[in-house]
Amino acid sequence: MTYLPEFPTCLRPFGPELIARISAASAHPILGTVRSSVRGEAFAFPRRIYCRPSLPAVAAQYADDARLLTQAMGTRHWDGHVREHCLHGILTADRDWIAPFVVQLLGEYVVEIAEAILAAKDRLDPSIxxxxxxENPQFMATTERRAVSYWNCYFRERYRDREDYPAMIALRAIQQMGAATIDPRR
Structure with a gap:
């Protein structure tokens, strides 16, 4: 399935250009779409990208939110090391649109990335x-199902109880934020 980008208003000035740049530098077409909603606006980003140049180097050419979005897109890179590196650049950013990138990583198979998110959970903005x-209960449920599946397939011996798996602990913390916090902006 071909990726069809959708950006919240705040990312529209530079999001399409960034996707075009990543697409032009990719070894394969961008396929697959991750859909979510951010403050009532549709947001669709690539499931995986195969960008040849170093995304951190591309990010260094941008400033502010354009740089953050480049790093966020880097969390969709095919190489887990690049995903982890880019995650550290966005993990505690106070932008609403960062959350879907971080949560998406909890439903993937690189446990070191889940551990990094878990280690930073107390620094995540609870309101975001x-x-x-x-706003995204289906996204959260799908991410949890994926985390359980990866735990079952690859990490069941290491973490006997799935609730001890770092991705599950981090997901539970985020779910508790959603259950416990009343958003004053609504």
Whole structure:
């Protein structure tokens, strides 16, 4: 399935250009779409990208939110090391549109990335993650199912109880933010 980008209003000035740049530098077409909602606006980003140049180098050419979006797109890179590196650039950013990128990583197979998110959970903005969790219950449920599947397939011996798996702990923390926090902006 071909990726069809959708950006919240705040990302539209530079999001399409960035996707065009990544697409032009990719070894394969961008396929697959991750869909979510951010403050009532549709947001669709690539499931995976195969960009040849170093995304951190591309990010260095941008400033502010354009740089953050480049790093966020880097969390969709085919190489787990690049995903992890890019995650550290966005993990505690106070932008609503960062949450879907971070949560999406919890439903993937690289446990070191889940551990990094778990280690930073107390520095995540609860209002941002609470709003995201409440607004995207299907996204959260799908991510949880994927985390359980990866735990079952690859990490069951290491973490006997799936609730001890780092991705599950981080997901539970985000879900609790959503259940416990009333968003004053609504």
């Amino acid at each position: 993650y609470a709003a995201f969790a409440r």
